[in-house]
Amino acid sequence: DAGVTQSPTHLIKTRGQQVTLRCSPKSGHDTVSWYQQALGQGPQFIFQYYEEEERQRGNFPDRFSGHQFPNYSSELNVNALLLGDSALYLCASSGLGLAGASSYNEQFFGPGTRLTVL
Amino acid sequence: DAKTTQPPSMDCAEGRAANLPCNHSTISGNEYVYWYRQIHSQGPQYIIHGLKNNETNEMASLIITEDRKSSTLILPHATLRDTAVYYCIVRTPVLMDSSYKLIFGSGTRLLVRP
Numbered sequence: 582d583a584g585v586t587q588s589p590t591h592l593i594k595t596r597g598q599q600v601t602l603r604c605s606p607k608s609g610h611d612t613v614s615w616y617q618q619a620l621g622q623g624p625q626f627i628f629q630y631y632e633e634e635e636r637q638r639g640n641f642p643d644r645f646s647g648h649q650f651p652n653y654s655s656e657l658n659v660n661a662l663l664l665g666d667s668a669l670y671l672c673a674s675s676g677l678g679l680a681g682a683s684s685y686n687e688q689f690f691g692p693g694t695r696l697t698v699l
Numbered sequence: 700d701a702k703t704t705q706p707p708s709m710d711c712a713e714g715r716a717a718n719l720p721c722n723h724s725t726i727s728g729n730e731y732v733y734w735y736r737q738i739h740s741q742g743p744q745y746i747i748h749g750l751k752n753n754e755t756n757e758m759a760s761l762i763i764t765e766d767r768k769s770s771t772l773i774l775p776h777a778t779l780r781d782t783a784v785y786y787c788i789v790r791t792p793v794l795m796d797s798s799y800k801l802i803f804g805s806g807t808r809l810l811v812r813p
Contacts, residue, residue: 631798
């Protein structure tokens with residue numbers, strides 16, 4: 582079991598550009614959540630996808646958008662990048678459709694994508 | 700959303716118990732307390748969670764006060780590999796679509812000394 586995988590591991594962009602980050606959930610999981618972790622801070626919830634729909638959203642602007650595919654993998658898109666978007670972007674998967682199972686209560690995190698905006 | 704407060708750093712000796720406190724005084728009755736840890740340059744790793752009863756697993760014990768306004772994570776025999784940032788988290792109430800959010804605090808940096 583490969584666990585949660587994310588790509589790329591590192592990325593450098595300039596202000597105003599757009600970026601797409603990718604996540605493959607742990608085998609058997611149907612839900613993907615995205616978090617932003619600024620240096621020295623705890624992760625902040627961006628949004629969660631289940632059945633290809635956004636189910637919950639944190640306090641992030643519309644420049645942050647996402648998508649989930651039929652195979653449960655997900656993408657995070659950020660438009661019009663700002664310097665403040667520089668952070669570690671974490672993807673976490675869980676089994677939302679499996680209420681009562683351990684995979685419902687536990688979110689498994691990937692290693693993250695380090696985004697640097699210059 | 701409830702928030703958590705943790706000391707920014709702690710240390711303990713290898714082999715001794717590490718007791719990490721957390722305040723969550725605004726937690727509501729249907730919000731769970733979770734603990735994750737993050738070792739440098741890795742994604743957070745789940746440790747344990749609970750609602751109001753004390754919980755124990757192979758990694759740690761979670762002690763939640765009766766009024767649920769605070770909790771303590773206990774690592775019974777800390778090793779050097781337990782050096783990490785430990786996050787006390789509130790899980791928001793489950794919505795009709797079964798979704799929930801994890802609200803992270805700033806965490807406690809635990810250093811286990813040889």
